[in-house]
Amino acid sequence: MYALPPGAPSNLADAFDHLASVRVPTVTDLTVMMLVEAAGKQMYDDLADGCADAGVRRLLQDSGRDEMVHAHRMAEVLQLLTRVPYLVPENSDNPYLAGRGKPDLSIPLLDHLIEAEANGQTLYETWAANCPNQEAAMLMRTSGREEMSHSLRLRQIREGMAGEMVTP
Ligand SMILES: [Fe+2]
Ligand SMILES: [Fe+2]
Numbered sequence: 001m002y003a004l005p006p007g008a009p010s011n012l013a014d015a016f017d018h019l020a021s022v023r024v025p026t027v028t029d030l031t032v033m034m035l036v037e038a039a040g041k042q043m044y045d046d047l048a049d050g051c052a053d054a055g056v057r058r059l060l061q062d063s064g065r066d067e068m069v070h071a072h073r074m075a076e077v078l079q080l081l082t083r084v085p086y087l088v089p090e091n092s093d094n095p096y097l098a099g100r101g102k103p104d105l106s107i108p109l110l111d112h113l114i115e116a117e118a119n120g121q122t123l124y125e126t127w128a129a130n131c132p133n134q135e136a137a138m139l140m141r142t143s144g145r146e147e148m149s150h151s152l153r154l155r156q157i158r159e160g161m162a163g164e165m166v167t168p
Helices: 010-019 027-049 054-082 107-129 132-167
Strands: none
Touching: 010 027, 010 054, 010 107, 027 054, 027 107
């Protein structure tokens, strides 16, 4: 199992809550973000697995692939700032995936994720603005823009689901 840095939140929900409050990230915060992003890939894949609609499944899997790219981008950010190599762990070694459940795609969950992804962009923008390394800041801005596209994808899925529910 990947060893969480001292002081890091011990589970995914706490990690999300903690990161949302960070304005100037420490190396620990950036490491937590790397792990959260890697966990995001699995979470999107889990949602896709439970989904009958092939189009929706593809949208979820596309966002999941981006989350793993974000994890690797965060490893690059860490390396730029610390000059030490960082590796994204396998899913089986990611402490933030331990003991997770498999939630069903529902309107309330979609609403939550739509907001969380949009907040992700704001968070990356804030971190980039407070980052002394321009290359690292650019990497974070790129991930931030993709979080907003995830939010829009989820909105598209939500509109489809809401439409189905009102169709007689
Ligand atoms: Fe992400
Ligand atoms: Fe995302």
